[in-house]
Amino acid sequence: MGKTTTSAALAMGLAQRGHRTAVIDFDVGLRNLDLIMGCERRVVYDFVNVINGEANINQALIRDKRCDALYVLPASQTRDKEALTKDGVGRVLEELGKTFDYIVCDSPAGIEHGAHMAMYYADDAVVVTNPEVSSVRDSDRMLGILSSKSRRAERNEAPIREYLLLTRYAPERVAKGEMLSVNDVREILSLDLLGVIPESKAVLNASNSGVPVILDTESDAGQAYHDAVGRYLGEDLPHRFLEIKKKGFFSRLMGG
Amino acid sequence: MGLLDLFRSHRQRGTASIAKERLQILVAHDRATRNQPSYLPRLQQEILEVIRKYVDVDMNAVSVNYEQDETREVLELNIVLPEATTTKGG
Numbered sequence A: 001m002g003k004t005t006t007s008a009a010l011a012m013g014l015a016q017r018g019h020r021t022a023v024i025d026f027d028v029g030l031r032n033l034d035l036i037m038g039c040e041r042r043v044v045y046d047f048v049n050v051i052n053g054e055a056n057i058n059q060a061l062i063r064d065k066r067c068d069a070l071y072v073l074p075a076s077q078t079r080d081k082e083a084l085t086k087d088g089v090g091r092v093l094e095e096l097g098k099t100f101d102y103i104v105c106d107s108p109a110g111i112e113h114g115a116h117m118a119m120y121y122a123d124d125a126v127v128v129t130n131p132e133v134s135s136v137r138d139s140d141r142m143l144g145i146l147s148s149k150s151r152r153a154e155r156n157e158a159p160i161r162e163y164l165l166l167t168r169y170a171p172e173r174v175a176k177g178e179m180l181s182v183n184d185v186r187e188i189l190s191l192d193l194l195g196v197i198p199e200s201k202a203v204l205n206a207s208n209s210g211v212p213v214i215l216d217t218e219s220d221a222g223q224a225y226h227d228a229v230g231r232y233l234g235e236d237l238p239h240r241f242l243e244i245k246k247k248g249f250f251s252r253l254m255g256g
Numbered sequence B: 001m002g003l004l005d006l007f008r009s010h011r012q013r014g015t016a017s018i019a020k021e022r023l024q025i026l027v028a029h030d031r032a033t034r035n036q037p038s039y040l041p042r043l044q045q046e047i048l049e050v051i052r053k054y055v056d057v058d059m060n061a062v063s064v065n066y067e068q069d070e071t072r073e074v075l076e077l078n079i080v081l082p083e084a085t086t087t088k089g090g
């Protein structure tokens, strides 16, 4: 769907702007974030080790080699999902909150325990959606959980700020009426739009090489994520990549 | 674009609008039932049992609907009586 791709990109984008940022993999058992971040060979301790007191947070955090302000807290590959306890997660987030400006939590798929743990303590939530029926429906369910099962909801505090990030968007298919448009999705979910990330070859290239796609500044997806970070930080930027790319004379000649 | 292509694109147009329509219905239903209390199925079952003591209704003659908005909760109970019972006048 694009959650891990997005977590890596947003975390890198925030850190590049000088904010001390930690990105945490909540996908216990699968562990993909370290691959996308390109630090899989530097994993010694993980999130569950820290929760269980087998390592302290500074031993487990991996500092990004490209950006000093960015740290990765990997998930464990072996433990079962219940290893993430509400108390344990809360303690780790509190500890990180003392020294970090932003903590990005990469949620696992679905609306089960891991996803619940990733959202429970959130202040802001970025709902990553594809323009597809099942994905939009799941996002709406997640919105229901955000507004009823979070700590903020339980304590009757101000609700979590929710943002929509639509990814794998293909303007050509939208133009043909084959894909839900960004406005369709917005209308159904009624959320603020943080960004639209186009379907892009750059994403696979980035994950192949372990470089968050936002660092590929030439690419459409990289630029779209860059804008999304800017908007999150309050910049007023127009949405790009919503229209079909204009074909050059030659490709028009060849492609028909 | 050939005539065949035109025809094809015309036929394909519309799956996105079908998706949107289906989603609007689905999401509205999801939202309405989202916070419904967990006792609802049991409540429905027990009401059905009570009614069946008096009237010979179908197993699915009772439906219980719960809705919630900002200001109120609505519990809607719908019982379908068989035609014969209503004409006999109890």
Ligand SMILES: Nc1ncnc2c1ncn2[C@@H]1O[C@H](COP(=O)(O)OP(=O)(O)OP(=O)(O)O)[C@@H](O)[C@H]1O
Binding pocket: A001, A002, A003, A004, A005, A006, A027, A032, A107, A108, A109, A110, A167, A168, A169, A197, A198, A199, A200, A201, A203, A204, A207, A221
């Ligand atoms: N904008 C995009 N363009 C093309 N491919 C994309 C795009 N975004 C994500 N993908 C691809 O989609 C797949 C899933 O992406 P990703 O791992 O980020 O999703 P996820 O939501 O974290 O998945 P999971 O629920 O399994 O954790 C990957 O193969 C990724 O390369």
Ligand SMILES: [Mg+2]
Binding pocket: A003, A004, A005, A027, A032, A106, A107, A108, A109
């Ligand atoms: Mg993932």
